[in-house]
Amino acid sequence: MNVRIVTLSIDGRDVGAREGQTILEVAGENGIEIPTMCNLTGLKPIGACRLCVVEVAGSRKLLSACTTGVTEGMQVTTDSERLRNYRRTILEFLFTEGNHTCAVCVSNGKCELQELARKLGMNHVDVPYRYPRRDVDATHPRFVLDHNRCILCTRCVRVCDEIEGAHTWDVMGRGIDSKVITDLHQPWGSSTSCTSCGKCVHVCPTGALFEKGHSVAEMAKRRQFLPYLSTMRGAKE
Amino acid sequence: MGSGGMIVLDETSSMVDVAKYFMEFCKSESCGKCVPCRVGTAHMYDLLDKIGRGEGTARDLERLENLCDVVQATSLCGLGQTAPNPVLSTLRFFREEYESKLVREPDSEPALAGEASA
Ligand code: SF4
Ligand code: SF4
Numbered sequence: 001m002n003v004r005i006v007t008l009s010i011d012g013r014d015v016g017a018r019e020g021q022t023i024l025e026v027a028g029e030n031g032i033e034i035p036t037m038c039n040l041t042g043l044k045p046i047g048a049c050r051l052c053v054v055e056v057a058g059s060r061k062l063l064s065a066c067t068t069g070v071t072e073g074m075q076v077t078t079d080s081e082r083l084r085n086y087r088r089t090i091l092e093f094l095f096t097e098g099n100h101t102c103a104v105c106v107s108n109g110k111c112e113l114q115e116l117a118r119k120l121g122m123n124h125v126d127v128p129y130r131y132p133r134r135d136v137d138a139t140h141p142r143f144v145l146d147h148n149r150c151i152l153c154t155r156c157v158r159v160c161d162e163i164e165g166a167h168t169w170d171v172m173g174r175g176i177d178s179k180v181i182t183d184l185h186q187p188w189g190s191s192t193s194c195t196s197c198g199k200c201v202h203v204c205p206t207g208a209l210f211e212k213g214h215s216v217a218e219m220a221k222r223r224q225f226l227p228y229l230s231t232m233r234g235a236k237e
Numbered sequence: 238m239g240s241g242g243m244i245v246l247d248e249t250s251s252m253v254d255v256a257k258y259f260m261e262f263c264k265s266e267s268c269g270k271c272v273p274c275r276v277g278t279a280h281m282y283d284l285l286d287k288i289g290r291g292e293g294t295a296r297d298l299e300r301l302e303n304l305c306d307v308v309q310a311t312s313l314c315g316l317g318q319t320a321p322n323p324v325l326s327t328l329r330f331f332r333e334e335y336e337s338k339l340v341r342e343p344d345s346e347p348a349l350a351g352e353a354s355a
Pocket of ligand 2: 180
């Protein structure tokens with residue numbers, strides 16, 4: 001297989017990459033961390049959370065690093081005062097659109113959203129909380145979906161469709177009223193397509209999906225299966 | 238107004254309400270995929286509503302302008318990228334209408350009772 005190499009600069013550093021890689025992948029390989037939330041290696045990138053936006057010389061718009069391929073001579077800036085401010089506000093959006101009470105959450109201390117807030121230095125929230133009324137679906141014998149903690153990253157939707165092949169999950173509604181559903185908005189426990197494999201639970205970045213029998217701060221997610229299964233899938237396609 | 242279209246209004250229309258009307262449209266048309274448009278349009282709508290009711294503060298106006306910047310710059314598609322336009326153009330040409338609706342805040346924080354007597 002012929003692999004074409006491109007060279008580009010990220011934050012002033014000259015780096016080499018294989019053609020077809022994304023900015024996010026190349027930055028990661030070179031030890032430059034770009035914050036993300038919807039992205040998960042092994043699932044198709046969708047550029048939805050917008051936390052990974054970067055500046056690219058010559059582009060008026062900011063581009064999401066997870067969905068933008070590298071090109072020869074590209075000049076990328078992943079960190080600036082402006083980008084930091086945008087990322088902070090987007091993170092505040094995620095916290096204010098749902099109801100996150102970390103102190104009583106199964107994922108407290110093991111949550112990607114909480115961890116990112118710590119990393120980005122989110123010490124207060126400036127945009128007003130929305131306090132929406134949201135439900136909890138505990139009808140499944142082993143798992144629970146708490147909409148209050150869902151950030152609509154759609155990792156559950158993608159892993160169920162792309163890896164498990166069941167496509168139990170989907171998104172219903174639009175805008176601020178969107179929510180994830182199982183089957184055609186039936187209780188999870190009555191779903192006929194769900195195989196109870198639990199992949200959605202373990203890719204979920206927050207405490208929105210968890211296993212029953214876990215109390216506060218006890219829900220650690222295990223994702224070892226993902227690189228293996230996605231490589232197998234890729235080889236088959 | 239966002240799309241480049243022209244709208245004729247007489248001087249009795251409140252520009253804050255006009256911006257809110259357009260924001261209501263963007264909020265309900267947002268598909269919900271990307272975070273800045275999904276959540277940002279809802280927050281901007283709430284702030285416009287608050288200012289329109291005469292309950293907004295100078296800080297809320299500052300917040301609104303910041304949200305316009307974030308949503309415009311980071312949204313995934315054209316809907317989110319242009320959603321702040323009606324707010325930005327009404328602010329550019331009719332800023333005093335917004336400001337006249339703000340709650341007057343005291344110039345400085347009142348001293349705490351304990352401090353004043355000490
Ligand atoms: S999901 Fe994460 S951010 Fe939300 S309440 Fe739980 S620990 Fe906190
Ligand atoms: S349930 Fe979890 S994985 Fe699914 S969209 Fe919500 S936060 Fe993401």
